[in-house]
Amino acid sequence: MADVNSETPGTSIVTPPPLRSLFIGFFTIGMYGFGGVLPWARRMVVEQRGWLTSAEFTDLLALCQFLPGPNIVNMSVALGSRFRGLPGALACFSGLMAAPFMIILALATVYDRFSEVAWVQHGFAGLSAAASGLIVVMAIKVSAPLRSDWLGMVVAAVGFVAVALLRVPMVPVLLVMAPISIALVWFAGRRGQAAR
Numbered sequence: 001m002a003d004v005n006s007e008t009p010g011t012s013i014v015t016p017p018p019l020r021s022l023f024i025g026f027f028t029i030g031m032y033g034f035g036g037v038l039p040w041a042r043r044m045v046v047e048q049r050g051w052l053t054s055a056e057f058t059d060l061l062a063l064c065q066f067l068p069g070p071n072i073v074n075m076s077v078a079l080g081s082r083f084r085g086l087p088g089a090l091a092c093f094s095g096l097m098a099a100p101f102m103i104i105l106a107l108a109t110v111y112d113r114f115s116e117v118a119w120v121q122h123g124f125a126g127l128s129a130a131a132s133g134l135i136v137v138m139a140i141k142v143s144a145p146l147r148s149d150w151l152g153m154v155v156a157a158v159g160f161v162a163v164a165l166l167r168v169p170m171v172p173v174l175l176v177m178a179p180i181s182i183a184l185v186w187f188a189g190r191r192g193q194a195a196r
């Protein structure tokens with residue numbers, strides 16, 4: 001486990017994990033989180049290894065969601081780079097991708113051969129339901145740091161309404177909401193400093 005010392009409530013000082021730990025950590029995520037990797041990533045990074053605090057994980061996830069590409073791949077590269085530079089990014093990325101790559105090849109072979117069998121179709125439908133449940137749990141855990149931040153809750157609610165209810169595509173929502181939320185946090189910080 002990483003050596004974590006709290007400096008302030010929202011930050012942590014972590015002794016950078018060795019490359020082997022980064023690879024094994026993300027290999028484990030890739031193995032256990034097949035079909036729903038993000039909940040396993042948060043559990044391993046925040047709860048088990050203590051590499052990031054809950055707030056730091058949420059901030060990093062927000063950045064990774066804004067970047068193009070799969071969120072968890074972006075996160076593995078960003079986290080590995082944060083701790084060990086390019087070798088760390090490569091260790092996390094290759095660890096994350098190794099197991100799913102082998103598993104998907106095996107599953108594709110099975111599905112290609114047995115896709116018409118009823119129990120295979122029911123099995124894949126059940127996997128979809130389980131993955132949906134993992135996404136809901138992940139959303140609840142990631143939103144935990146926002147519970148005491150009314151401004152963050154408002155921005156999250158507006159983004160949810162725009163994407164989930166109004167069906168606005170995510171890219172325009174991000175392009176509009178990101179600068180607005182940054183400006184709101186900046187103004188709130190300046191107002192807080194002026195009040196002191």
